[in-house]
Amino acid sequence: MISIKNVTKKFSKVTALDNISIEINEKEFFGLLGPNGAGKSTLINLLVGYFDADSGELLISGKKVGKNNYEVRKKIGLVPQSIALYDDISAQENLEIIGSFYNIRKNLLRAIIAENLNRVELYERRKDKVKGFSGGMKRRLNIAAGLLHDPAVLLCDEPTVGVDPQSRNAIFDYLEKLNSEGKTIIYTTHYMEEAERLCSRIAIIDHGKIITSGSLDKLIQLLPYKQTIQINKNHVTETKKELFNKFGAIIDGQEMYELTPFDNIKFSEFFKAMEDNGIAYNYIDIQKPTLEALFLHLTGRRLRD
Amino acid sequence: MKNILHLIKKDYIIFWHDKPAFSLTFIVPVFLIYLFGSIFSGPGNSPSGIQIAFINNSDSKIAKKLESVLDTTKTFQLIRSYTDDKGKKAAFDTNTIKDYIRKGNASAALVIPRDAFTDTSMGLKLKFYYDPKNEMEMQLIEGLLTKSIMSQMPGLFMTSMQRRSEIMLGSGKGKSFNKKIAGVVSQYFNVDTAKINKWMSSSNPDSMFNDTTSKKANFFIDLLRIDKEQLVGKEINNPGATRSVGGWAIMFLLFSLSGASTSLLDENKSRVILRILSAPVSREQILFGKYLYNFSLGCIQLLVMFFAGYVLFHIDIFSNFFNLLLIIIAASLASTAFGMFLAAVSRTQSQASGLGTLLILTMSAIGGAWFPTFILPPFIQILSKFSIVYWSMEGFMDVLWRGSGTLDILPYIGILVGMAAIVNIFSIIRFKKGNLFL
Numbered sequence: 117m118i119s120i121k122n123v124t125k126k127f128s129k130v131t132a133l134d135n136i137s138i139e140i141n142e143k144e145f146f147g148l149l150g151p152n153g154a155g156k157s158t159l160i161n162l163l164v165g166y167f168d169a170d171s172g173e174l175l176i177s178g179k180k181v182g183k184n185n186y187e188v189r190k191k192i193g194l195v196p197q198s199i200a201l202y203d204d205i206s207a208q209e210n211l212e213i214i215g216s217f218y219n220i221r222k223n224l225l226r227a228i229i230a231e232n233l234n235r236v237e238l239y240e241r242r243k244d245k246v247k248g249f250s251g252g253m254k255r256r257l258n259i260a261a262g263l264l265h266d267p268a269v270l271l272c273d274e275p276t277v278g279v280d281p282q283s284r285n286a287i288f289d290y291l292e293k294l295n296s297e298g299k300t301i302i303y304t305t306h307y308m309e310e311a312e313r314l315c316s317r318i319a320i321i322d323h324g325k326i327i328t329s330g331s332l333d334k335l336i337q338l339l340p341y342k343q344t345i346q347i348n349k350n351h352v353t354e355t356k357k358e359l360f361n362k363f364g365a366i367i368d369g370q371e372m373y374e375l376t377p378f379d380n381i382k383f384s385e386f387f388k389a390m391e392d393n394g395i396a397y398n399y400i401d402i403q404k405p406t407l408e409a410l411f412l413h414l415t416g417r418r419l420r421d
Numbered sequence: 422m423k424n425i426l427h428l429i430k431k432d433y434i435i436f437w438h439d440k441p442a443f444s445l446t447f448i449v450p451v452f453l454i455y456l457f458g459s460i461f462s463g464p465g466n467s468p469s470g471i472q473i474a475f476i477n478n479s480d481s482k483i484a485k486k487l488e489s490v491l492d493t494t495k496t497f498q499l500i501r502s503y504t505d506d507k508g509k510k511a512a513f514d515t516n517t518i519k520d521y522i523r524k525g526n527a528s529a530a531l532v533i534p535r536d537a538f539t540d541t542s543m544g545l546k547l548k549f550y551y552d553p554k555n556e557m558e559m560q561l562i563e564g565l566l567t568k569s570i571m572s573q574m575p576g577l578f579m580t581s582m583q584r585r586s587e588i589m590l591g592s593g594k595g596k597s598f599n600k601k602i603a604g605v606v607s608q609y610f611n612v613d614t615a616k617i618n619k620w621m622s623s624s625n626p627d628s629m630f631n632d633t634t635s636k637k638a639n640f641f642i643d644l645l646r647i648d649k650e651q652l653v654g655k656e657i658n659n660p661g662a663t664r665s666v667g668g669w670a671i672m673f674l675l676f677s678l679s680g681a682s683t684s685l686l687d688e689n690k691s692r693v694i695l696r697i698l699s700a701p702v703s704r705e706q707i708l709f710g711k712y713l714y715n716f717s718l719g720c721i722q723l724l725v726m727f728f729a730g731y732v733l734f735h736i737d738i739f740s741n742f743f744n745l746l747l748i749i750i751a752a753s754l755a756s757t758a759f760g761m762f763l764a765a766v767s768r769t770q771s772q773a774s775g776l777g778t779l780l781i782l783t784m785s786a787i788g789g790a791w792f793p794t795f796i797l798p799p800f801i802q803i804l805s806k807f808s809i810v811y812w813s814m815e816g817f818m819d820v821l822w823r824g825s826g827t828l829d830i831l832p833y834i835g836i837l838v839g840m841a842a843i844v845n846i847f848s849i850i851r852f853k854k855g856n857l858f859l
Contacts, residue, residue: 164699186701194699198692217700261696 117142117300118163118269123172125158125324132158132295134324135172142268142319145295147306147315147405151417156304157197160273161399163302164194175270176269190218193267197274199254200261203247207238207257210246211264218265225264236290252283259290271341272303276310279370288314308407309370320411328415332407339405339413345375345386348399354391359409367408374406444775456786456801460806471562471795474521476501476513479537481543487533487570490537492839498563500527522552525823532614546646552653554822555664567623602646610815654822662734667817668724668790671810674719674756675781681715682760685775690769708761708852712845714758719753741824748816748830753838755809758844765851784808812836 118140125133133155140146148156162169165181165188174181202327203212208229215225233239236256246254255275262270272291274290276284291314295301305311311318314330319329328335347353347360349372357373360366363386377386390400411417435440477488495601503521505511508705513521518530532548549566553559607614657663688694697707725746730736738745759780767773785791787801788810794802805811816833819825 149518161695166695166698184703186703189699189701196692196695200696214696217702230510262699265700315620323686352800390548396520 117144117177118302119175120163121173121175123169123174124163125155125157126167131324133162133169136321136324136326137172138319138326138329140408142300143295143298144304145238145292145301145314145316146320147311148302148308148321149308149311149318150166150304150321151306151411154306154321156306156321157273158324159321160194160271160302160304161416163271164192165189169406178229184307191268192271193262193265195262195270195272195275197277199246201246201254201257204245206245207244207249208231208242210257214261215264217320220265228264228266232263233257233305236260236349237286244301250283252279252286255279255283255287256290263294269300269302272301273306274306276305276307284310307370308411311407318407320407320414322411322415322417328410335407335410336405336413339410340396341405344405344409345377346401346403347373347375347395348401349373350399353395353399353418356395358391359393365413367406369406369408374409376405376409376412385400440775441773444776444779449779450647452779453786456797463770465796469495470498470799471496471526471565473529473562473566474503475511475520475532476515476518477533478531478535479533480535481537484533484537487545488699491569492530494569496569499531519550519652522550523823524829525552525653525819525825528552528555528558531566540582546648549647549649550652551649552823553651553660554654554818555793555795556660558625558795561645561796563649564656613816633685657737657822658737662730663821664818665734666727666734667821668785668788668810669812670723670817671752671788671813672785672790673726673783674722674752674786675759675809676759676777677722678715678753678756679763679773679777679781680760681718682711682764683770683777684758685711685764686767686770686773704852708849712757712761715757716753717765719756720749723749723753736821738821741820744820744825744827744830745817746815747827747834748820748837751816751834751841752809752813753785754841755813755837755844758841758848761848762844762851765848784810787811789814809837809840812840 118138120136120138120140122135122137123133124131124135126138136155136159138146145163148159150156157388162174163176163181165183165185168183176188179185179191181188189204202213205213210223211229211232215229220228228243230239232240236259238253238257238260241249241253246257249257259272259275263271270291275291279287288310291301291303302313303310303314315332317329317331318335320327320335328338345364349369355367357366360373360375363381364375367374367376377383385398387397390397436446475488475491476485479485484778488499492499500521502512503526509515515532518532521527528551531549532550534546534548537546542548551559551562588639604614613855654660654663660752685694688697694707698704705821718772727736727738727749731738760777761775763777763780767776787797787805788793788808789805790810794805794811797805812833816830816837819830819833
């Protein structure tokens with residue numbers, strides 16, 4: 117479906133993408149995981165034809181993507197990282213403007229807009245100005261705007277930035293539904309929880325290079341250990357980070373700390389220290405390692421460094 | 422206290438990096454102070470080189486002296502000839518000098534008639550033709566002309582006075598009075614009586630000053646008589662509003678179009694441009710679409726402003742509407758190009774806003790929107806010819822004030838469209854090289 121072959125893109129002296137190659141299958145939910153500045157957005161911008169690659173080739177359904185290849189863009193829906201909407205007009209007007217670029221008949225476009233607004237639960241607010249929307253509502257509308265022309269591929273560039281957990285889950289549910297209905301989705305994020313939850317296959321990108329790619333299970337197998345200790349983040353545990361450091365390498369995740377124990381640590385000592393410091397057992401869990409741990413293992417850095 | 426100092430330092434650092442705020446705080450006011458200072462800084466800086474069409478039909482010495490005085494003063498530049506339809510230079514006569522004014526080539530003409538000094542019913546007679554398209558300019562020209570004549574030619578005044586007094590009082594009385602005055606002056610100031618007596622002649626000033634009932638009261642009035650004739654704009658309903666509407670309209674047009682054009686920068690910042698480009702839309706279409714939108718908005722804005730002038734001040738916009746429309750289109754094209762130029766050279770909307778304010782205020786000041794350009798320093802008068810405001814205002818005035826036809830306003834249209842083309846080419850190059858679409 118999507119073929120990225122030996123693509124390099126430079127900005128002045130900075131190499132944003134360095135000879136990367138990825139194959140993405142039809143109806144796949146593909147994750148692009150990497151820290152800020154890794155090259156994720158550059159790859160998305162190349163896929164929408166915002167600019168051309170310096171070398172290499174990008175194909176969607178066999179058709180070359182480029183700055184002047186307009187036909188292939190009809191296959192792509194974009195959900196940009198920013199809320200790419202006009203604040204001072206209504207949700208309905210925003211979608212009418214964006215939909216008009218795809219030459220959809222007026223009546224049909226209105227029906228599509230109504231359907232999309234219903235799906236993102238914004239139909240009742242369709243006549244309200246976007247500036248009055250919450251962050252989550254804007255994000256949902258941002259997604260709806262990318263789907264008006266029913267694209268085969270949806271490119272989501274960190275679509276949940278700045279969104280509360282409840283709205284984020286609603287967005288995840290919606291994207292999963294779209295994927296189950298047959299849309300190919302490319303999803304960039306620096307939150308490993310998002311990639312783990314949503315993506316059937318993940319590529320880890322750093323400094324413009326694909327470090328590794330594959331399914332979650334396959335990637336985790338790259339780690340030398342099979343289990344980690346996960347500690348829920350809350351007002352108690354957030355004050356005990358130094359204590360955790362005595363027992364292993366800590367990864368500070370969105371909702372939890374992930375502890376990869378040092379080799380010589382006895383679990384009985386760890387649990388005793390937790391008990392002595394008022395950390396209840398139900399805050400602690402033994403789990404499979406996360407992608408954050410994998411990234412740390414592969415790059416020596418954390419995803420959010 | 423330390424924290425307060427840190428806070429002050431913080432604000433200065435932010436201010437230093439905020440170029441629009443910096444330019445609006447220092448550069449714009451300093452420039453405007455310079456400009457206004459140059460205009461209103463007193464007699465040492467009075468206007469110079471004001472062009473006046475001129476004919477001297479009199480053979481009298483006094484007329485030649487007057488011509489020589491006007492020729493040597495820096496205030497005026499006398500124009501004695503024009504280029505006829507065949508492209509040849511020809512000296513003015515009374516008809517051609519009037520046409521010259523009617524066509525807007527100069528605002529005023531001074532004619533010294535054949536009988537300027539031989540007509541004994543008055544001292545010195547002059548003919549003044551004018552086009553009051555700019556009231557301030559006309560008042561200033563009149564004032565400066567009278568001042569030049571009076572201050573540079575006291576002899577004219579005295580000669581004229583002697584002759585008038587002889588005619589009105591009789592030569593005997595005048596001579597007797599002069600003799601007495603000469604004696605008194607000689608006694609108290611120890612000067613030669615004969616010389617004073619020679620200087621004076623036979624008038625009787627006392628009677629001239631006190632008698633307000635007889636024809637003698639006209640004595641001073643008729644020492645210098647300038648017959649004025651307005652050649653253009655007599656039929657204008659509201660001269661004041663007609664003069665000012667064009668300047669204000671073009672200034673606000675520039676403000677609104679620069680804001681509309683630089684919205685491209687905001688659209689880019691919010692990545693709406695990226696979203697639009699992800700659709701089958703090209704960069705050229707985005708730029709062209711923005712240009713056409715701004716152009717149409719500019720035309721509508723100008724039409725609304727002139728219509729408001731019609732409703733509120735009864736400015737006649739309909740008797741020459743087609744030509745007004747042509748100038749509106751040309752001015753909108755040029756103003757739109759200016760807005761796109763701002764978008765092309767700026768990185769952010771606030772930067773564009775600062776630069777735009779600086780350029781618009783400058784162009785309005787030097788282009789004649791606030792005060793007539795003739796009172797500006799000469800080099801700024803040259804600069805004003807490079808501003809959209811100047812040529813738009815000239816066009817509007819020609820259409821509304823003079824009722825000029827399409828052929829007459831073609832030069833203005835050509836210059837405005839030419840300006841638009843040059844600025845557009847520059848902007849396109851900048852857009853291609855710049856970071857608007859990155």
